[in-house]
Amino acid sequence: MLKNSESNNAEPSNAEPMSDEMLELIAQRFRLLSDPMRLKILHQLQSGEKSVTELVENTGASQPNVSKHLSTLRTHGLVKRRQEGNMAFFSIAAPFIFDVCNTVCDSMKTEWEQRSNLLGS
Amino acid sequence: MLKNSESNNAEPSNAEPMSDEMLELIAQRFRLLSDPMRLKILHQLQSGEKSVTELVENTGASQPNVSKHLSTLRTHGLVKRRQEGNMAFFSIAAPFIFDVCNTVCDSMKTEWEQRSNLLGS
DNA sequence: ATCGAATATAACTGTTAAGTTATTGTGTCA
């Protein structure tokens, strides 16, 4: 007995190999978007540059928490920082985020509609 | 100073309110995509239905590990399962995944090109 | 029935990271 699936399709027929490092980078990027508070901050920034204080007020999170998230987002290039006097203003640096979020939102909407169709028909 | 812990948001000026539950759901979805091994599995499934054994072989992960990831992905509706005899075949149930991944990949490509332009010009 | 292969699950471990409190640094204004 040989392990059957070995002979059939090993791996050659795949689109692209996709290296482990690449997968790690992509996963990292998704991980940035996998936290509700970070999404909330990004959503706030969608309507334009905001100061840390504004973000604290609008999100309801603590100031250190917001600062930490902003730092994380900045380290990975999703937001940029502008200093003015005593204050720091943050804004979106990677607009692709909204494309991604919209795709996800649309997918959820679609699924919900399908489910309610199954129930309601 | 508002105490905003209880209610959603006290501020008016934003595009859409975006409830906390909504943010949680979106974050959850991104979290599913934030693990390299899960991305590897999904990438394998992009070329079509695969058995668990095939996925184990192609990914290099342990069998329990693959099974657990598949279970997670299925619970959240990203893959579906088909049983045939002793084996279980999994396939993509939510094609939006690839749209999302492509957007992310494109964004990384773009950034890299910009960086190499800055260096190489 | 029995053995082995395919898959799932349970229990455990280790790591990561979100949030907290406390503190530090820095600019502004009295």
Place this chain on the structure above:
DNA sequence: TGACACAATAACTTAACAGTTATATTCGAT
């Protein structure tokens, strides 16, 4: 100068989760 507001950081706690080992279950073949 001192006092205060804004922001960042450090240290800590805790919870979530990826991966492992071990075990259970189910099917097919003998």
